[in-house]
Amino acid sequence: MLKPLPLDVKPAASFRVGLTGGIGSGKTTVTNLFAARGAAIVDTDLIAHALTAKDGAGIAPIQTAFGNEFIAANGAMDRKKMRDHVFSDASAKQRLEAILHPLIRAETALAINRARGLYVMLAIPLLVESGTWPQRLTRILVVDCDEQTQIRRVMERNAMTEPQVRAIMAAQATRQQRLQAATDVITNNSDIEALTPQVERLHAFYQSLIAKS
Numbered sequence: 001m002l003k004p005l006p007l008d009v010k011p012a013a014s015f016r017v018g019l020t021g022g023i024g025s026g027k028t029t030v031t032n033l034f035a036a037r038g039a040a041i042v043d044t045d046l047i048a049h050a051l052t053a054k055d056g057a058g059i060a061p062i063q064t065a066f067g068n069e070f071i072a073a074n075g076a077m078d079r080k081k082m083r084d085h086v087f088s089d090a091s092a093k094q095r096l097e098a099i100l101h102p103l104i105r106a107e108t109a110l111a112i113n114r115a116r117g118l119y120v121m122l123a124i125p126l127l128v129e130s131g132t133w134p135q136r137l138t139r140i141l142v143v144d145c146d147e148q149t150q151i152r153r154v155m156e157r158n159a160m161t162e163p164q165v166r167a168i169m170a171a172q173a174t175r176q177q178r179l180q181a182a183t184d185v186i187t188n189n190s191d192i193e194a195l196t197p198q199v200e201r202l203h204a205f206y207q208s209l210i211a212k213s
């Protein structure tokens, strides 16, 4: 039985876990398990989605830079169309990132200030790729997954082909680069049940580090 969540607790400001992993490695699945144990999750993918939803701050600059065809009828960014575009055109990806990354950083800073829980866990897909995140984090937790499993899970979830998934993976750090940057690793090659003991061990470890600090 899990203890009631410490929802009103201001987290230890200096203790920040950055969680990363390749596309489909299981970041969301793992952060949900930490959230259930009282960690405050700030998920930069969710922030990026909100910025590109109808009336999000990213919509007007994206419309100007990419044209109306990248805005869906409901006013949100057409995600599938943009995904196909940016992962086959590196300069388009750079233009999209130049619009969204400063907005994501600003919203992330606000979300960290609002966060309540035992500690803050920041889910950042491009943590290793970014020059700035690693030095702002206390721990770097990598969700590691072998490439075939990663590809299979994304193909199943997003109805994508293997070349499409591989094009996204090619735009990301390699598995090796992520593992080199890691202070902690969760392996997600088998079933969801295999994640729980790994999460519980690290959650206890993080709390012990906070208690000592």
Ligand SMILES: CC(C)(COP(=O)(O)OP(=O)(O)OC[C@H]1O[C@@H](n2cnc3c(N)ncnc32)[C@H](O)[C@@H]1O)[C@@H](O)C(=O)NCCC(=O)NCCS
Pocket: 021, 022, 023, 024, 044, 045, 048, 052, 079, 080, 082, 083, 086, 093, 096, 097, 100, 101, 104, 124, 125, 126, 168, 171, 172
């Ligand atoms: C390219 C877009 C349109 C694809 O949308 P889609 O709904 O298919 O994917 P979603 O946003 O849920 O992201 C899923 C995963 O794709 C990968 N990914 C997304 N953006 C990037 C990127 N710029 N470079 C490499 N991988 C990326 C990450 O592994 C991420 O977890 C979208 O991801 C986007 O707007 N990206 C730019 C913002 C960004 O860099 N986000 C990631 C870091 S917060």
Ligand SMILES: Nc1ncnc2c1ncn2[C@@H]1O[C@H](COP(=O)(O)OP(=O)(O)OP(=O)(O)O)[C@@H](O)[C@H]1O
Pocket: 021, 022, 023, 024, 025, 026, 027, 028, 029, 030, 045, 125, 153, 154, 157, 188, 189, 190, 191, 192, 193
């Ligand atoms: N251990 C597992 N067993 C079975 N399915 C899993 C497991 N871990 C994750 N999945 C499934 O694989 C897919 C990808 O997982 P998840 O969304 O957690 O990854 P992610 O790293 O957050 O993805 P993205 O990079 O696209 O944001 C999801 O459909 C999820 O339900």
